[in-house]
């Protein structure tokens with residue numbers, strides 16, 4: 001039976017502040033933020049005018065659209081992904097619940113892990129969300145013209161113990177054009193303790209961020225990491241920006257630009273639930289395309305294909321910091 005964590009229903013809009021000033025459920029690289037250190041992500045109505053969307057995107061560095069996708073469609077994607085993980089022993093019980101078994105047979109029989117993750121990532125129930133008309137339409141409004149989605153997607157199944165460090169996406173995706181945005185698709189409810197996406201609001205205009213990102217290419221500049229060494233809370237303090245997140249719900253989407261600093265909270269769920277999300281980039285369709293991310297068998301950032309992604313590793317293995 002699935003264990004339900006008592007903090008599962010925390011909503012940042014109704015911030016829960018414990019006696020010691022700690023926001024219930026949230027951890028950022030082990031640090032428990034006080035309520036002043038973590039704020040709610042602003043949400044944007046899908047039906048708004050394109051100009052308003054662009055204005056918000058430019059000012060904050062992101063837009064968050066709640067419930068862009070139907071719950072049933074998201075559940076179909078969850079079922080497809082978690083059934084594959086169940087087939088290698090990583091998920092226990094009903095696949096849609098996404099509960100980690102604590103073990104993995106993904107490496108057995110010397111399985112090609114990149115090929116396995118490619119198969120997981122290319123399933124139709126997932127693609128119909130990540131490559132949907134809805135995302136083409138919204139990214140088209142932001143970039144003021146037709147867009148195309150990259151074929152290479154970053155599906156993330158993060159079990160307890162994982163987080164994503166602070167970074168910008170520019171070093172990965174702007175080799176050919178800077179007319180690129182990231183779309184982050186929430187594939188299930190992700191309360192604070194499951195490690196939702198956070199962004200550092202306004203950081204995309206900060207001189208320190210822009211100068212650190214200038215000319216950086218993750219695959220070419222191998223002496224540098226994309227991830228910042230400092231913690232999200234200390235970076236936000238230094239930049240005088242806010243760390244914003246929210247109790248994400250299935251079907252929510254966040255879209256942000258290439259300079260914006262972001263990452264994911266720690267998954268500290270005591271019910272062993274896996275946080276599932278997928279990020280995919282959209283770019284102006286008329287702009288040149290980076291062949292690493294397009295085509296029937298894209299090579300990905302470093303050339304190793306789906307095998308280069310953290311998520312291609314078995315759930316009982318450590319992630320590498322890039």
Ligand SMILES: O=C(O)CCC(=O)C(=O)O
Nearest residue numbers: 156164182184263264279
């Ligand atoms: O979901 C995450 O863990 C991080 C997402 C991210 O880094 C991205 O969308 O670029």
